[in-house]
Amino acid sequence: HLIILQDTITGLDEGDEVGVFDSNGVLYTVEGGGDPEYGEVLVGTGVWTGVQLEIVSIMSIDLSDFNGPVLAGAVDGNDVLIKVYDVSEEIETDTNPTITSGGEFGDLFTVVSELELGSPPDPIYGCTDTEACNYDYEANTDDGSCEYAEENFDCDGNCIVDVDCFGECGGDALVDECGECG
Numbered sequence: 001h002l003i004i005l006q007d008t009i010t011g012l013d014e015g016d017e018v019g020v021f022d023s024n025g026v027l028y029t030v031e032g033g034g035d036p037e038y039g040e041v042l043v044g045t046g047v048w049t050g051v052q053l054e055i056v057s058i059m060s061i062d063l064s065d066f067n068g069p070v071l072a073g074a075v076d077g078n079d080v081l082i083k084v085y086d087v088s089e090e091i092e093t094d095t096n097p098t099i100t101s102g103g104e105f106g107d108l109f110t111v112v113s114e115l116e117l118g119s120p121p122d123p124i125y126g127c128t129d130t131e132a133c134n135y136d137y138e139a140n141t142d143d144g145s146c147e148y149a150e151e152n153f154d155c156d157g158n159c160i161v162d163v164d165c166f167g168e169c170g171g172d173a174l175v176d177e178c179g180e181c182g
């Protein structure tokens with residue numbers, strides 16, 4: 001699906017990042033026979049340079065009738081949702097677009113002639129580090145609560161490196177010539 005942001009838009013500054021979302025799209029690709037999970041999914045991005053911006057959005061495709069997967073992306077018939085990351089303010093905002101053609105995923109294209117920027121969203125506190133064990137994908141404001149796995153272990157406490165002859169995860173003890181550990 002093609003989204004066209006015309007150069008008549010005045011609410012954006014050069015360098016602002018534009019994201020196209022489906023608020024009820026397919027979040028993850030699932031194998032044939034699986035049930036897709038729906039929610040807000042980013043399906044296209046672009047950076048505003050002051051001239052017309054064209055963003056190609058990824059559509060979900062359901063191949064389950066042929067024992068194939070349901071691919072992640074926007075769902076045909078859902079409304080196009082546009083958000084902007086204001087690089088100068090370092091905030092993401094919702095928008096109220098003026099759409100002159102299209103407006104739903106599955107239309108040939110959607111033309112946006114103006115974007116009214118909304119106020120920044122209320123903070124949702126949580127861990128925003130994707131490398132942390134307790135990463136919260138809904139959080140938009142880090143609250144310092146991130147927890148990390150111990151060295152040599154994953155978040156579930158499983159050893160992810162070699163175990164030495166004493167049974168120590170990541171240990172360096174070896175069996176000597178006499179067959180003794182350490």
